[in-house]
Amino acid sequence: MRIIVDGRETNFITQEWIPREVHHYLVNKYGYNNDLYMSAFFRYIHIDTIRAAQRIREFLGVPMYFNTWHMGGKFNYRGYRPVNYYLKQSGRENYISQHQRGLAGDFHTNEYTPDQIRDKIMPAYKELGFWRVEMGVNWVHFDLAKGNSDELVKFYP
Numbered sequence: 001m002r003i004i005v006d007g008r009e010t011n012f013i014t015q016e017w018i019p020r021e022v023h024h025y026l027v028n029k030y031g032y033n034n035d036l037y038m039s040a041f042f043r044y045i046h047i048d049t050i051r052a053a054q055r056i057r058e059f060l061g062v063p064m065y066f067n068t069w070h071m072g073g074k075f076n077y078r079g080y081r082p083v084n085y086y087l088k089q090s091g092r093e094n095y096i097s098q099h100q101r102g103l104a105g106d107f108h109t110n111e112y113t114p115d116q117i118r119d120k121i122m123p124a125y126k127e128l129g130f131w132r133v134e135m136g137v138n139w140v141h142f143d144l145a146k147g148n149s150d151e152l153v154k155f156y157p
């Protein structure tokens with residue numbers, strides 16, 4: 001379902017931001033293409049995350065790929081991630097990711113490498129509305145976890 005924020009259609013659909021299993025759970029519970037589904041969606045993804053993604057989309061001017069499961073692709077956890085995903089992946093019960101809080105997105109584009117994208121968006125982080133970037137990975141992770149300072153936080157996996 002097309003995500004509308006602040007009265008404007010974004011470039012994103014809900015499937016790009018939630019895993020297949022969450023989407024199906026919501027569709028079974030609320031149906032699809034309706035307000036109930038949409039308000040339930042925003043319990044998983046913070047609206048500011050979509051706002052930041054849309055600003056980045058317009059800033060870059062090229063398509064961004066988050067989840068691709070709905071198109072037969074392999075990406076299922078590039079937006080919201082359920083807690084049990086981490087229990088399986090990390091074996092650590094106390095591992096907290098901004099993906100779990102609906103405050104993070106991972107994407108790639110076909111036009112630019114992840115390093116090129118980071119070089120473009122990092123100087124504009126305040127206007128674009130994110131506070132952290134993951135370095136040294138072959139996708140672009142941004143998130144909205146703001147620390148004590150106004151500086152952009154660069155972290156490594």
Ligand SMILES: [Zn+2]
Nearest residue numbers: 104105106141
């Ligand atoms: Zn990430």
